[in-house]
Amino acid sequence: MEQEVKLEYSISIKDENIHSQALPAGVKIDQTAIIFDSSEPISVNINIEIEKQDAEVRYILNPGVSVELIETRSGGHGHHLKRQIQVKENAHLALLTLDESDSSIKVSDEVEIDRFAHVESAYAELSLSDVTGKYAYHLIGEEASAKIKMAALSSHQYKKTYEVSLLHSAKATYGEMNNYGVVKDQGHLFFDGIGHIEKGYSQSATHQTSRIMVFDKECVAKASPYLYIDEYDVKASHAAGVGRMDEEHLFYLQSRGMTKNDAMRLITYGYLIPVVDVIDNETVKQAFNETLEKRMGD
Amino acid sequence: MSTLKIKDLHVSIGEKEILKGIDLEVNTGEIHAIMGPNGNGKSTLLSAIMGHPKYEVTQGSITLDGEDVLSMSVDERARAGLFLGMQYPQEIPGVTNSDFLKSAINSRQEKPISLFKFIRTLDKGIEELEMDPNLAHRYLNEGFSGGEKKRNEILQMKLLKPKFALLDEIDSGLDVDALRVVSDAINSMRSDDFGCVMVSHYERLFELVKPTHVHVLVAGKIVLDGGYEVIEKIDQEGYDWVKELGIEIEVEEARRPIILENCGKKA
Numbered sequence: 296m297e298q299e300v301k302l303e304y305s306i307s308i309k310d311e312n313i314h315s316q317a318l319p320a321g322v323k324i325d326q327t328a329i330i331f332d333s334s335e336p337i338s339v340n341i342n343i344e345i346e347k348q349d350a351e352v353r354y355i356l357n358p359g360v361s362v363e364l365i366e367t368r369s370g371g372h373g374h375h376l377k378r379q380i381q382v383k384e385n386a387h388l389a390l391l392t393l394d395e396s397d398s399s400i401k402v403s404d405e406v407e408i409d410r411f412a413h414v415e416s417a418y419a420e421l422s423l424s425d426v427t428g429k430y431a432y433h434l435i436g437e438e439a440s441a442k443i444k445m446a447a448l449s450s451h452q453y454k455k456t457y458e459v460s461l462l463h464s465a466k467a468t469y470g471e472m473n474n475y476g477v478v479k480d481q482g483h484l485f486f487d488g489i490g491h492i493e494k495g496y497s498q499s500a501t502h503q504t505s506r507i508m509v510f511d512k513e514c515v516a517k518a519s520p521y522l523y524i525d526e527y528d529v530k531a532s533h534a535a536g537v538g539r540m541d542e543e544h545l546f547y548l549q550s551r552g553m554t555k556n557d558a559m560r561l562i563t564y565g566y567l568i569p570v571v572d573v574i575d576n577e578t579v580k581q582a583f584n585e586t587l588e589k590r591m592g593d
Numbered sequence: 594m595s596t597l598k599i600k601d602l603h604v605s606i607g608e609k610e611i612l613k614g615i616d617l618e619v620n621t622g623e624i625h626a627i628m629g630p631n632g633n634g635k636s637t638l639l640s641a642i643m644g645h646p647k648y649e650v651t652q653g654s655i656t657l658d659g660e661d662v663l664s665m666s667v668d669e670r671a672r673a674g675l676f677l678g679m680q681y682p683q684e685i686p687g688v689t690n691s692d693f694l695k696s697a698i699n700s701r702q703e704k705p706i707s708l709f710k711f712i713r714t715l716d717k718g719i720e721e722l723e724m725d726p727n728l729a730h731r732y733l734n735e736g737f738s739g740g741e742k743k744r745n746e747i748l749q750m751k752l753l754k755p756k757f758a759l760l761d762e763i764d765s766g767l768d769v770d771a772l773r774v775v776s777d778a779i780n781s782m783r784s785d786d787f788g789c790v791m792v793s794h795y796e797r798l799f800e801l802v803k804p805t806h807v808h809v810l811v812a813g814k815i816v817l818d819g820g821y822e823v824i825e826k827i828d829q830e831g832y833d834w835v836k837e838l839g840i841e842i843e844v845e846e847a848r849r850p851i852i853l854e855n856c857g858k859k860a
Binding site: 542543544546547549550554557564565567 | 646688
């Protein structure tokens with residue numbers, strides 16, 4: 296079903312406070328915080344204009360609220376964006392962060408997830424720039440859960456480094472991350488996945504997968520999994536791999552008439568596209584595909 | 594009429610020569626059955642015609658209507674009219690059947706297929722092959738049963754309308770009903786514009802899709818050409834009689850189990 300992107304709201308960070316036009320019902324701004332509080336589900340698309348060297352934004356989801364949020368960014372070359380996200384009891388957040396700008400940036404996310412709250416967070420990182428991302432998810436309440444997906448493309452001579460962590464500090468918490476990357480030309484791409492279950496927090500589970508597909512000889516890629524488990528009666532798993540595109544996949548598609556380039560583009564698309572599934576929005580999927588196609592041809 | 598001509602084809606994987614001089618001529622309007630014991634080169638022949646990078650052609654020629662197939666890339670061979678229905682179709686995550694099929698169809702025509710025509714053609718094929726109506730939205734072969742994968746190969750063949758289809762054990766993994774559906778679909782393609790080379794171990798498929806020519810491939814060579822009577826002979830007697838022709842059957846190397854205690858053993 297064709298679905299329009301919800302009305303886009305622009306937020307600029309240029310001094311101590313966040314500035315915005317009027318936000319939809321259930322969303323309000325309090326200095327550097329955007330607060331979600333409504334009994335109805337909220338769906339909003341926010342573009343953040345970064346005009347400050349060290350920019351901060353806080354999202355606060357009050358108990359029980361359900362939010363679908365698409366965040367895009369503009370400006371901010373060489374800046375540091377710090378996002379703090381508080382997901383309170385029973386709240387639900389589906390967050391898609393689209394970084395398609397060409398601004399080198401450092402981003403730090405600190406996400407706190409309380410009892411019975413659930414977060415699905417996806418990072419689509421197709422920008423032509425250097426990016427350092429440090430994304431920390433802290434499961435602080437019983438039965439809190441987080442699912443993180445990342446799709447990153449690094450090309451030309453750009454360097455992208457991501458550290459994604461799941462810290463379990465309550466019983467029966469669930470964390471899962473799937474980091475997928477493609478690196479071409481002389482690009483660099485590094486994934487560090489960290490799962491940490493602290494002592495006393497039994498029946499928790501932490502799972503991670505990191506895979507990077509390498510296109511060219513001069514690429515640099517590394518996927519490193521880390522598991523720190525200080526408790527018995529938990530589940531933990533990791534998988535990490537760096538490799539070239541599967542020759543059998545290429546042969547299969549080419550044997551149906553697709554050129555090698557078209558086959559590679561389709562495989563890459565299939566590899567990265569699940570990231571946008573976190574929010575069911577055809578327009579976003581199409582835009583992601585168009586950007587990916589452009590980047591693959593660059 | 595189109596002709597696929599294979600002359601004195603030698604194919605190796607690494608140091609090992611698998612095909613040792615194959616001669617075969619297939620015209621549109623004909624269905625050729627290739628039978629032979631496991632590990633003697635049947636699948637290698639079909640994959641080498643399609644241009645699988647694992648196989649190196651060391652001698653001989655393949656032409657399609659006089660055009661040199663060996664100098665073509667895999668996709669050029671497909672666009673020239675060859676199709677390989679694979680024994681083990683690949684699973685490609687994230688790529689939907691719909692995106693895949695659309696790209697495959699568009700690769701062989703200048704103007705992209707209209708969405709309406711594509712959906713209509715796909716739905717018709719899905720219905721004819723009695724497949725899952727959600728197929729278009731599922732990822733390519735991912736989570737498909739063996740039978741579904743084979744039907745999907747036949748669906749692709751129907752949509753892409755090749756001059757020559759090379760079907761590698763298309764009947765393996767199919768139950769009786771699915772075999773009938775797949776056979777009907779192959780039979781519906783039969784025409785003066787379509788030729789087919791089918792590899793199978795079982796008479797049942799050839800009962801349903803009657804071949805016009807039968808070849809027995811042993812030790813990398815075609816050792817016998819004939820008609821349906823050859824299939825019946827193999828079905829009743831196996832391949833032992835081949836030895837009477839003075840030909841040694843190559844036995845597929847059985848995979849040796851790895852014994853754990855060997856791993857830590859010092860040489």
